[in-house]
Amino acid sequence: MKIVQVCPRFIPSYGGIETHVREISGHLLKLGLEIEVFTVDPTNRLPKEELIDGIRVSRFHSFTFDEVHFFAPKLYSKLARLDDADLIHIHDYQDLPDVALLLSMKSHIPYVLTPHFHPVGGSSWRTMAKRAYGLFFGKRFLEKAKMIITVSNHERKLLRKTFGLSYDKIKYIPNGIDVKKFRNISRKSVQAEKVILFVGRLEKYKGVHILLKAFSRIKKDVPRSRLVVVGTGPYKRNLLRLACQLKLSDSVEFIERVSDKELLRLYCSSSVFVMPSHYEAFCFALVEAMACGLPVIATSVGGMKEIVQSNVNGFLVNYPLDEVSLADLTAELLTNQELSRRLGDRGRDFVLSRFSWEDIVRELYRTYEEVLHKH
Numbered sequence: 001m002k003i004v005q006v007c008p009r010f011i012p013s014y015g016g017i018e019t020h021v022r023e024i025s026g027h028l029l030k031l032g033l034e035i036e037v038f039t040v041d042p043t044n045r046l047p048k049e050e051l052i053d054g055i056r057v058s059r060f061h062s063f064t065f066d067e068v069h070f071f072a073p074k075l076y077s078k079l080a081r082l083d084d085a086d087l088i089h090i091h092d093y094q095d096l097p098d099v100a101l102l103l104s105m106k107s108h109i110p111y112v113l114t115p116h117f118h119p120v121g122g123s124s125w126r127t128m129a130k131r132a133y134g135l136f137f138g139k140r141f142l143e144k145a146k147m148i149i150t151v152s153n154h155e156r157k158l159l160r161k162t163f164g165l166s167y168d169k170i171k172y173i174p175n176g177i178d179v180k181k182f183r184n185i186s187r188k189s190v191q192a193e194k195v196i197l198f199v200g201r202l203e204k205y206k207g208v209h210i211l212l213k214a215f216s217r218i219k220k221d222v223p224r225s226r227l228v229v230v231g232t233g234p235y236k237r238n239l240l241r242l243a244c245q246l247k248l249s250d251s252v253e254f255i256e257r258v259s260d261k262e263l264l265r266l267y268c269s270s271s272v273f274v275m276p277s278h279y280e281a282f283c284f285a286l287v288e289a290m291a292c293g294l295p296v297i298a299t300s301v302g303g304m305k306e307i308v309q310s311n312v313n314g315f316l317v318n319y320p321l322d323e324v325s326l327a328d329l330t331a332e333l334l335t336n337q338e339l340s341r342r343l344g345d346r347g348r349d350f351v352l353s354r355f356s357w358e359d360i361v362r363e364l365y366r367t368y369e370e371v372l373h374k375h
Contacts, residue, residue: 152303207276
């Protein structure tokens with residue numbers, strides 16, 4: 001069985017979709033499937049073809065005006081001529097908009113879709129664009145998919161509510177983690193310097209600007225604290241400017257890209273992980289932080305409220321976020337070692353028992369077989 005994964009971003013870019021496609025592709029290879037990834041490169045500097053951990057990657061030059069939506073004529077042409085694949089698996093139904101139009105008209109190769117659906121954009125006009133796209137094109141694209149795979153039950157319900165889709169066509173298969181990688185790690189129990197960690201794409205909806213404002217308050221109560229922001233994206237300039245305005249430049253570190261090994265070190269050496277996002281279908285970084293025993297704070301939105309139980313294995317905060325409340329809660333975890341240890345241990349036990357890539361990808365494989373059998 002040959003599967004072509006189509007995604008807007010891939011390695012060396014870092015983010016939820018990139019991690020998702022890399023992990024399922026690698027595990028599907030181990031199950032004996034032939035996997036190829038089609039992605040785009042707006043820089044036109046990366047290799048056109050590359051083998052990454054055994055995964056064949058083809059990159060197509062694209063145009064973008066906002067680092068979110070990509071127009072890639074050569075990708076569309078390649079898909080139109082594609083005749084050696086059994087199934088196409090598309091990730092993110094809007095970032096490559098013309099793929100939606102093309103594959104809605106194609107019929108000889110079936111496709112499944114993991115939409116990683118966000119009802120909001122990084123700005124008000126992008127939110128409006130999402131709604132318009134969904135109304136005129138997105139619903140048709142979703143309806144013609146042989147199966148829609150969501151990474152949370154919340155996303156499944158949201159797609160049904162937004163587009164009126166049948167639950168029979170939407171299957172929940174969560175993201176996962178490499179359990180073996182996290183089994184034998186250990187965190188530093190006491191750190192002289194308190195580190196608050198954020199990992200994710202730098203978009204306005206991620207709420208890092210609110211975290212920066214909260215951190216300016218935290219510094220007054222916990223002087224030996226530092227904020228580390230890992231990620232890149234179109235909102236980074238705004239965040240750098242805000243950090244400067246708040247006179248936090250010496251206490252905030254922005255890191256664009258890290259290796260898996262370095263990211264694991266950051267999880268293990270930090271004091272608390274904060275994800276202040278407006279919406280997350282799942283959130284890899286949150287689950288990885290929990291797998292390391294790092295206490296977490298997340299907004300009670302999207303798939304995150306299916307992962308974090310407030311005051312049990314982490315803390316949930318309501319949206320819209322209140323920077324004062326976020327600062328107080330974060331400061332509490334920075335200074336209360338017993339509470340941090342208890343929440344971190346319970347979070348680790350929870351995710352290691354539920355989010356194994358091996359089990360999740362076997363379910364995905366069965367879904368592929370089911371789709372091809374019906375087709």
